Amino acid sequence: MKSLCITSQPEPLQFTNKEVPVPKAGEVLVRIKAAALNHRDQWIREGKYPNIQMGTTLGSDGAGIVSAVGEGVEEEWLNREVIINPNRSWGENPLVQSTEYNILGMPKDGTLAEYVLVEAHRLVPMPEHLSFAEASAIPLGGLTAFRAAFHHGQCSSGKNVLISGVGGGVAQFAFLFAVHAGARVWVSSGSEEKIEQCLTLGAEGGFNYKSDSWTKEARQTGGFDLVIDSAGGNQVNDFVKLMKPAGRIVFYGATNGLPEKVDLYRIFWNQITLQGSTMGNDKEFAEMVTFINQHKLKPIIDSVRPLDEVLSAFDEMKAGKQFGKLVLSLE
Numbered sequence: 001m002k003s004l005c006i007t008s009q010p011e012p013l014q015f016t017n018k019e020v021p022v023p024k025a026g027e028v029l030v031r032i033k034a035a036a037l038n039h040r041d042q043w044i045r046e047g048k049y050p051n052i053q054m055g056t057t058l059g060s061d062g063a064g065i066v067s068a069v070g071e072g073v074e075e076e077w078l079n080r081e082v083i084i085n086p087n088r089s090w091g092e093n094p095l096v097q098s099t100e101y102n103i104l105g106m107p108k109d110g111t112l113a114e115y116v117l118v119e120a121h122r123l124v125p126m127p128e129h130l131s132f133a134e135a136s137a138i139p140l141g142g143l144t145a146f147r148a149a150f151h152h153g154q155c156s157s158g159k160n161v162l163i164s165g166v167g168g169g170v171a172q173f174a175f176l177f178a179v180h181a182g183a184r185v186w187v188s189s190g191s192e193e194k195i196e197q198c199l200t201l202g203a204e205g206g207f208n209y210k211s212d213s214w215t216k217e218a219r220q221t222g223g224f225d226l227v228i229d230s231a232g233g234n235q236v237n238d239f240v241k242l243m244k245p246a247g248r249i250v251f252y253g254a255t256n257g258l259p260e261k262v263d264l265y266r267i268f269w270n271q272i273t274l275q276g277s278t279m280g281n282d283k284e285f286a287e288m289v290t291f292i293n294q295h296k297l298k299p300i301i302d303s304v305r306p307l308d309e310v311l312s313a314f315d316e317m318k319a320g321k322q323f324g325k326l327v328l329s330l331e
Contacts, residue, residue, distance in 0.1 A: 003057040003113035004310055006106075012045050013311060018057070018109075021117040023070035028077055028120050030084065034136035034304070035111040036061035037326045038169065042318055044106055053107045060086040060104045062111030063126055063135035064330075073120045081126040083135045084111065084118055085285045087143070094281045103140070103279070111136075112310065114330060124286065127293050137299040137325035138173075138292065140279075144252055145173035146288040147280035148228050149181070152250045157182030159225040160244070162218070164188045164209070164235070166198055169325055170252060172300045174228045175203070180295040186221060188214065194323050201300075209235070218242050231256040237263045240272060248273045300324035 005016045023029045041058050043049045063083045069075060088108065091098025104110045104118065126135045148170075149155040155178050163175045166187040178185045179202040187198045187206045195206030205221070207214040215238050218224075223244040229235075233256025239249050240263045249272065267274060280288075291297070302324035305313060313326040 001114040002307070003109070004059070004307070005055055005057050006044055006052060008054055011311070012047070013058070013314065016055070016057075018113070020115050021109075023068050023073070023117060025071040026073060026119055026121075027070040027117055028066050028073055028123060029068040030062070030064045030082060030116050030118060030123075031067045032062050032064040032111055032114060032116055032330050033132035034063050034330060035059050035307075035328050036137040037310075037313055037317055037328070038140050039317065040103070040140070041105065041112075042314055045314060049106065051107065056106050057109035057111075057113045057116075058105050059110035059112030059116075060140045061136050061138070062116060063132045064116075066123070067115070069120070077120060077123065080123075081132070081135075082123045083126050083139060083289070084116070085122045085124060085143075085282065086110075086139050087122075087279065087282060087285065090281045094283060097279065097281075112307070112328065124289050127289065129293075129296050130298065132331065133301060133304045133327045133329060134298055137169075137301060137327055138288075139285075141169040141325070142173045142288055142292075142299070143280040143285050144170045144278065145177055145228075146291070147284050148250045148252050148277045149174050149177045149226075150287075151280070151284065152275045152277045153226045153228060153248055155181050155183055155226055159183045160221055160223065161185045162188065162224045162227045162239075162242070164227065164229040164239075165231050166206075167191060167194050167320065167323060168230055171228070171230060172324060176201070176297055176300070177291070178226075178228075179203070180291070180297055183226075186218070186224075191323075197323060215242060223247070226250065228252075230254075232259065233257050234259045236274070237261070240266050243270060243272050246271045246273075248275060250275045250277050252277045302326055304329050
């Protein structure tokens with residue numbers, strides 16, 4: 001079977017022909033119909049991810065059809081359309097992942113292949129209102145956004161929410177979840193086009209963070225109950241100034257690095273929570289799929305292209321040009 005693997009060659013991503021795996025007890029074989037990219041995959045490509053194991057098939061996001069089941073797996077799974085929960089070994093504590101936690105696609109072979117072998121308990125029936133391409137876009141980014149928005153962020157109807165850097169995949173899911181939860185949602189981006197697209201999808205407004213006046217404009221909202229951010233850096237203090245009392249700033253990344261300082265005075269006086277978050281547990285994954293089904297929510301897709309064109313998708317993601325998920329089709 002064709003698999004996209006990490007190698008030590010000048011272009012680290014190379015197609016490799018691997019044997020189709022045979023499911024053992026408790027396992028299933030899924031024929032991948034569509035897979036989506038995450039920045040995690042690009043970081044592995046660039047050698048910026050811990051404990052990279054050469055020869056591993058990349059990919060955490062995938063949807064497909066169960067083609068074989070191992071001993072002890074109910075045969076009703078055969079030929080079912082499924083999405084794959086990429087969480088592995090979260091552990092018993094729902095509040096935080098265990099030290100054994102890892103994500104499908106490193107070190108275990110992932111979804112950027114014609115077939116993937118996973119444990120049966122990693123499967124969730126695919127929402128009927130979604131195509132394979134749409135369903136494949138959900139798992140990693142969707143789960144990260146769902147935990148940030150609802151577990152840590154306590155997002156609910158009527159709250160003022162800011163999603164920063166809305167061009168990112170997780171940020172777009174956080175935006176969609178907050179809108180469908182009935183919150184009043186604003187976005188920030190360095191792209192006016194991306195802001196305009198969010199306005200058509202239900203945003204109350206948007207701010208171009210490249211503008212020196214964006215925080216002044218944001219104050220006109222009356223302040224935010226929740227900010228969801230992936231960049232970190234000095235803009236954390238901008239968020240602190242924009243929060244309502246008892247507001248929450250939830251961040252799931254720090255692409256802008258560490259802030260030079262943090263306004264602790266304002267944080268403690270206004271009872272503001274600064275909360276880190278990443279991925280989510282299995283219960284949250286099931287709750288996310290239920291939420292998507294209830295609201296007939298569809299992810300934002302930038303493009304769908306054949307698996308053979310995967311390198312162009314990686315290059316596009318690195319350049320940050322996309323709006324929505326980059327999906328590879330194997331149909």
